[in-house]
Amino acid sequence: MGMTRWWRHAFADEGEVRAVLDAAAMARLTERVRASEARHSGEIRLCVEAGLPWAWLRRPVRERALAVFAELGVWDTEANNGVLVYLLLADRAIEIVADRGVMRHAPAGHWDAVVATMREAFRAGRFEDGLAQAIDAVDALLLRHFPLAEGERNPNELPDAPHVR
Template identity: 50%
Template sequence: MHRVIANLCTTRRSLRRAFGEHTLDAIEAAIKASEREHSGELRFAVETALDLPALLGGVSARQRAVEAFASLHTWDTEANNGVLIYLLLAERDIEIVADRGYNGLVSAQQWEAVCREMEAAFARSEFEAGALLGIRRISALIAEHFPPRDDDRDELPNRPTLL
């Protein structure tokens, strides 16, 4: 019941308070800067809340993150090295969805550790700090396996997406 109430009571206004223009600009700049340190591609998406049919259908934040990964074309990179950071704001739930290029390179536990750090910051309503921390941590993981290349190009938008 708590989940339903949290999702139904979280509004676009809540989203704008947590992720105002300054914060969105900071996230965009951090993603752009991080992509100079590696050849991976990062996306950041925030969904305000799930609607009632999704809640009644038992849709999880993970399922929505996978859907967002597909709909935002995060998978559509030359080296299969896109990573989506997805936040379901109503639940303060972070999910990281990484393309197949990371299989066998970065463990689920490593991604989950980043999620927990971000969620701890978000629980304190430190949305910008939590987002920037996550971007730094994920960029470090990406750089270990996908160093920068001279011919690298920015394949995906850096601006956070508000779903």
């Protein structure tokens, strides 16, 4: 691990997240998740982490995303159809973790394509747009495979607001 990476993580905090996603952006992302979940039985969770805790610096980002997936209870939905979109801001690393119910329906390369789209938006400094595109991509998959029946309501099993660490 290089000193530059250590430095980025050592001094990363929620203020850096707020610099790229202000309160208004967070509100719009929350509403986008809420509107999506009104159309299908899946659950979408966003997590934006400024930097990794010291103990995680030598481990793969995917492991951290899996730990956050478990910690936030995304795996614990009734139909096993939760999806976590994880952004590690210090590294600009993106991971999408989908529960087994969703993974049965995701074609090979699906999440890689979503991540590539997000990465392009992030490179341009459009963090809200990148996360909104990810929500829309997850929504399309969940709507196709877990639609709500006419008049059916989706109980909100997880918070809709992005989780900031």
